[in-house]
Amino acid sequence: MYKIAVLGDYDSIYGFATLGLDTFPVNTREEATETLVKLAGGGYGVIYITEAWAAELKHEISRYQEQLTPAIIQIPGISGNTGAGIKGVKKSVETAVGSDILFSNQ
Amino acid sequence: MASKQITPTRMELTKTKKKLVTARRGHKLLKDKRDELMRQFLELVKENMALRQKVEAGILSANKNFVIAKAGMDEATLNTALMAPKQEVNLEVGKKNVMSVNIPVFNTTTRTADANDIYSYGFAFTSSDLDGAVKSLADILPDMLRLAETEKACQLMAAEIEKTRRRVNALEHVTIPEAQETIKYITMKLDENERSSQIRLMKVKDMMLEEAHHYSERQ
Numbered sequence A: 001m002y003k004i005a006v007l008g009d010y011d012s013i014y015g016f017a018t019l020g021l022d023t024f025p026v027n028t029r030e031e032a033t034e035t036l037v038k039l040a041g042g043g044y045g046v047i048y049i050t051e052a053w054a055a056e057l058k059h060e061i062s063r064y065q066e067q068l069t070p071a072i073i074q075i076p077g078i079s080g081n082t083g084a085g086i087k088g089v090k091k092s093v094e095t096a097v098g099s100d101i102l103f104s105n106q
Numbered sequence B: 001m002a003s004k005q006i007t008p009t010r011m012e013l014t015k016t017k018k019k020l021v022t023a024r025r026g027h028k029l030l031k032d033k034r035d036e037l038m039r040q041f042l043e044l045v046k047e048n049m050a051l052r053q054k055v056e057a058g059i060l061s062a063n064k065n066f067v068i069a070k071a072g073m074d075e076a077t078l079n080t081a082l083m084a085p086k087q088e089v090n091l092e093v094g095k096k097n098v099m100s101v102n103i104p105v106f107n108t109t110t111r112t113a114d115a116n117d118i119y120s121y122g123f124a125f126t127s128s129d130l131d132g133a134v135k136s137l138a139d140i141l142p143d144m145l146r147l148a149e150t151e152k153a154c155q156l157m158a159a160e161i162e163k164t165r166r167r168v169n170a171l172e173h174v175t176i177p178e179a180q181e182t183i184k185y186i187t188m189k190l191d192e193n194e195r196s197s198q199i200r201l202m203k204v205k206d207m208m209l210e211e212a213h214h215y216s217e218r219q
Helices: A010-019 A029-041 A051-056 A058-063 A084-097 B010-071 B075-081 B128-213
Strands: A003-008 A022-025 A044-050 A071-075 B089-098 B101-110
Touching: A003 A010, A003 A029, A003 A051, A003 B089, A010 A022, A010 A044, A010 B010, A010 B128, A029 A044, A029 A051, A029 A058, A044 A051, A044 B089, A044 B101, A044 B128, A051 A058, A051 A071, A051 A084, A071 A084, A071 B010, A071 B128, A084 B010, A084 B128, B010 B075, B010 B128, B089 B128, B101 B128
Parallel strands: A003 A022, A003 A044, A044 A071
Antiparallel strands: B089 B101
16 A cells, blocks of 8 residues: 655645645755655655645655656645756657657647 | 678579668668657647646746745645645646657546645635735646656657657668678679689580590580
C-alpha cells in the first residue's frame, strides 16, 4: 500500500494535509534532498513537489524518472506558476518525437 | 567493406544470410512497436497537457483562497485547525503493459467514504473562507491523481520510444547494410574462386594434351 506525499515550502502545501496527503515542509536544500530520497524509498507512490523545489532538486528527480514509482509531479507553489510543469510535458514530447510538434505554439 | 576481416566461405555466407533475415524481421517488429507507442503516446500526452493546465489553474485558485482564509484569522488558529487531518488517502499502484512499457495505474482509497469529510476542525473559530479553500483543493485532487498517472506514463513511454527509435535506426542504417555488403563480398569472392579454378583446369587440360599428342586444342 502506497501513500501520497507533498513536498515544498510550508505556505504552498499546508492545505493538502486536510485532504489526507502527507505534507513535508522543507526549508533548506539538504533537508529537501534528504526528504525526497527518504520518501522515494519509503512507500510513497506519488510525490507532488512545488516547481520551485523541483528546480532545485532536478538532479535527484531525474534519477526516479525511469522508475515506475514514485511518480514525481510538479505543482505550482504559492509564489505562482513558473511554467516548469508545462515545460516537463513538452520535454517528454521532445524526447519521444524529436521536436515539440504538439505544443510549440503554447 | 574492409572494416572487419571476413573469411569468404560458404559457411560464413549462410550465417550472414541468416543474420540478415533476423535483422530485417527485428527491424520490422521494432518499427511497428515504435509506431504504435508513438500513437498511444500522442494520445496520452494531449490528455496530460489538458490535465496539467486544469490542475495548475485549480491549485492557483485554491492557493488564492487559502491566502484569503489565512488573512481572515490568526496563524495559530489556522495551524490548529489543520493540525490533525481527518482524511487519509491510500494509494494502490498497479501496472499496465502497453507495448512492453509498464505504466502505472493508481487506485486511491480514502479512509472515510464521505467525500465531504475533509474539514478537520470545528467551524466555530475558523472563517468560512477556509472551508471554501479546503473544498476547492479537494475538488482538484482526482484530477491531480489522474495527472500523476498520465504524466508518469508519458515520461516512461517517451524514454521507451527514444530507445526503440535508436534500435530501429541502428538496424536500418548499420546492421542491415553491413550484412548486405558482406553477402555481396562473399558471393563475389566465391564466384571469383570458382572462375579461377575453372581456368586452371582448362589450362591443365591443355598442357596434358600438348604433352601426350603434341596437339594443341586451341589451334
